[in-house]
Amino acid sequence: MIGIVQAFAPTYARARTQFLEAAATASLPIESHRHPLLGRDGEDLAMDVVRDGPPDADKLLIVSSGCHGVEGFCGSGVQVFALHDQEWRDLAHAQGVAVLYIHALNPYGFSHLRRTTHENVDLNRNFHDFRQPLPVNAAYREVAPLLLPDAWPPQADNERAVQAYIAEHGGAAWQAAITRGQHEFAQGLYFGGTAPTWSNQTLRAVLRQHGRRASRVGWIDLHTGLGPSGLGERIYCG
Ligand SMILES: [Zn+2]
The missing domain is CATH 3.40.630.10 (Zn peptidases)
Structure with a gap:
């Protein structure tokens, strides 16, 4: 011990x-x-x-x-x-x-x-049968440019756009859009990958x-x- x-x-x-x-x-x-x-x-x-x-x-x-x-x-x-x-x-x-x-x-x-x-893969979102079509996270598509803006660090207009999204859809929807995982944006957050x-x-x-x-x-x-x-x-x- x-x-x-x-x-x-x-x-x-x-x-x-x-x-x-x-x-x-x-x-x-x-x-x-x-x-x-x-x-x-x-x-x-x-x-x-x-x-x-x-x-x-x-x-x-x-x-x-x-x-x-x-x-x-x-x-x-x-x-x-x-x-x-x-x-x-x-x-x-x-x-x-x-x-x-x-x-x-x-x-x-x-x-x-x-x-x-x-x-850049979130490992516990990587266990799919990759011969089958992967799930699509349409909400992530919408927030992707807000999460990774062209200018870094994010500028005031980016912060305003994030707040506008949350005001319209709610904080829970914002979080769900991001953390559900996605297979489309390899540079993005919660990326599940396209292969094992x-x-x-x-x-x-x-x-x-x-x-x-x-x-x-x-x-x-x-x-x-x-x-x-x-x-x-x-x-x-x-
Ligand atoms: Zn964990």
Whole structure:
């Protein structure tokens, strides 16, 4: 067991080191899937995978971090702490549950303190069947020029246009237009991409390797950015 504060790191590079050290301390093998680019400080980037439990376990719990890059600081801390928590590990073993820790689904965003991947993709909006037509976000089309105006920083006329949109449609509609995700503007916000990203393809390979033999799979994907500070909140259950 380590202290809670010790489990958290100030950079991606440090977070990765702590995760790898925690796996080594627990005598668990590490699978590293190398990212094609380097990090903010020139460090290697990877999606690191550690499995705690037998390869043929019927019950699998996945604990993943860094879907939204910079949000990985919290998820990594949870993973590092859990790997050092012998009581938790013994409990999972006794229940026949294998735990699969996936560190940094989006290592590029984690290191560069960005929400998106190096393809400017919002990763949890990237899991579509790309052979099918992609959803169209007509409202985003309307607000796209307001979000990324030609002049930067935005000028007064841009601010007036944003306020006019909100006055006409309401703040909730403004937010929904942006955060629903879109597949049309590759430079824009909440871009879901037009093809599977590196993270999508790598994660699918990890799941093919580790998920096939389990008949029951639970998955906790750790995020931050919503809700009160320091409070765990189940934002989606399905
Ligand atoms: Zn998130």
